[in-house]
Amino acid sequence: MLIKKPSDIKTSEITPENVYKSRREFMLDGSKLMLGTMAGASLPATVLAQNGGALKARAPASMQRAAPAPWWAEKFSSIKPAPNSEPFFTGETLTPYRDVTHYNNFYEYGMDKGDPSANSNPSQPDPWSVAITGEVARPGTYNLEDILKPVDLEERIYRMRCVEAWSMVIPWIGFPLADLIKQFEPTSNARFIEFETLVDPDTMPGVTSRFAMVNWPYREGLRMDEAMNPLAFMAVGLYGNYLPSQNGAPMRLIVPWKYGFKGIKSIVRINFRETQPNTTWNDLQANEYGFYANVNPAVHHPRWRQDMERRLPQTLFSRQHIETQLFNGYGEQVAHLYNGMDLARNF
Numbered sequence: 125m126l127i128k129k130p131s132d133i134k135t136s137e138i139t140p141e142n143v144y145k146s147r148r149e150f151m152l153d154g155s156k157l158m159l160g161t162m163a164g165a166s167l168p169a170t171v172l173a174q175n176g177g178a179l180k181a182r183a184p185a186s187m188q189r190a191a192p193a194p195w196w197a198e199k200f201s202s203i204k205p206a207p208n209s210e211p212f213f214t215g216e217t218l219t220p221y222r223d224v225t226h227y228n229n230f231y232e233y234g235m236d237k238g239d240p241s242a243n244s245n246p247s248q249p250d251p252w253s254v255a256i257t258g259e260v261a262r263p264g265t266y267n268l269e270d271i272l273k274p275v276d277l278e279e280r281i282y283r284m285r286c287v288e289a290w291s292m293v294i295p296w297i298g299f300p301l302a303d304l305i306k307q308f309e310p311t312s313n314a315r316f317i318e319f320e321t322l323v324d325p326d327t328m329p330g331v332t333s334r335f336a337m338v339n340w341p342y343r344e345g346l347r348m349d350e351a352m353n354p355l356a357f358m359a360v361g362l363y364g365n366y367l368p369s370q371n372g373a374p375m376r377l378i379v380p381w382k383y384g385f386k387g388i389k390s391i392v393r394i395n396f397r398e399t400q401p402n403t404t405w406n407d408l409q410a411n412e413y414g415f416y417a418n419v420n421p422a423v424h425h426p427r428w429r430q431d432m433e434r435r436l437p438q439t440l441f442s443r444q445h446i447e448t449q450l451f452n453g454y455g456e457q458v459a460h461l462y463n464g465m466d467l468a469r470n471f
């Protein structure tokens with residue numbers, strides 16, 4: 125993100141042949157998925173019985189990740205499908221599963237878009253624990269299983285706009301961030317929330333790479349009222365299945381009205397605090413990446429205009445350049461959070 129200009133994006137990542145191939149693969153997998161579904165082969169039977177195909181989107185059968193433990197399958201056995209209306213749904217075409225899972229930013233696994241899918245462990249990390257620290261009544265180290273036990277999983281289809289001026293439409297599975305926060309009972313001093321990603325030099329080649337300028341762990345944060353907004357979401361899956369490692373397994377943040385870099389992946393620590401936390405990209409280049417990082421077509425990044433975006437996948441025949449919307453189109457839900465703030469200064 126810091127290093128790559130749009131002109132540096134490898135053409136192999138966007139050639140029409142690749143896009144065509146991945147499209148075709150997706151369609152083929154889609155038909156396999158239907159057979160697999162009928163045979164009950166691709167997901168635990170409970171999933172099929174209870175959802176009955178009611179989810180808006182399913183991962184292609186051949187690309188689905190196996191259930192790591194019975195509790196995960198149990199959790200995924202009842203997922204509330206996305207409604208047919210905004211803001212938890214968009215009428216736009218979904219970005220194909222193949223693109224969502226093979227065009228990624230996850231610098232812990234490398235800086236190229238293909239690195240995270242190539243370098244990350246394809247099996248679901250389990251067990252996984254998350255440290256809850258700071259201004260809360262119930263600090264501690266919790267198993268993900270226990271954090272997920274009381275929450276209801278739902279599907280949400282959100283636009284995701286990267287600061288690099290590309291965007292996708294992704295069907296996530298997860299639960300409101302507010303439902304996680306309430307479990308730990310923040311104190312009245314908790315004005316901000318801070319997140320950290322796993323750092324594992326043995327499995328994450330990016331964290332020992334001499335090209336990475338990031339001061340690991342990757343960190344992100346939100347103001348508490350932003351975190352409590354109903355749109356802020358903790359994702360544990362996409363396309364009806366467990367989150368692939370390259371997308372931030374087992375649990376990552378989604379803040380659809382902000383640039384993608386706020387959506388921190390593979391979270392191992394959540395800290396509640398009184399003061400605004402430091403965040404990875406802001407630390408690296410404060411004039412390029414703000415703390416707020418609200419999608420804003422009027423405030424440009426020095427290397428990327430922000431009034432347009434490329435909706436992936438692009439093809440030779442359709443370049444998919446569309447206008448970027450203020451707050452990524454979620455202004456009705458979130459604009460009030462920034463009343464009286466100068467968005468050009470607080471970018």
Ligand SMILES: Nc1nc2c(c(=O)[nH]1)N[C@H]1C(S)=C(S)[C@@H](COP(=O)(O)O)O[C@H]1N2
Pocket residue numbers: 125224227228229230231232285286287321342370371372383384385386387388389390
């Ligand atoms: N830990 C961590 N989280 C991260 C990143 C990263 O490099 N490391 N990249 C961010 C950026 S720039 C974007 S656009 C999104 C991409 O999410 P996706 O690969 O699931 O589409 O993840 C964000 N979360």
Ligand SMILES: [Mo]
Pocket residue numbers: 125229285286287288383384385
């Ligand atoms: Mo991004």
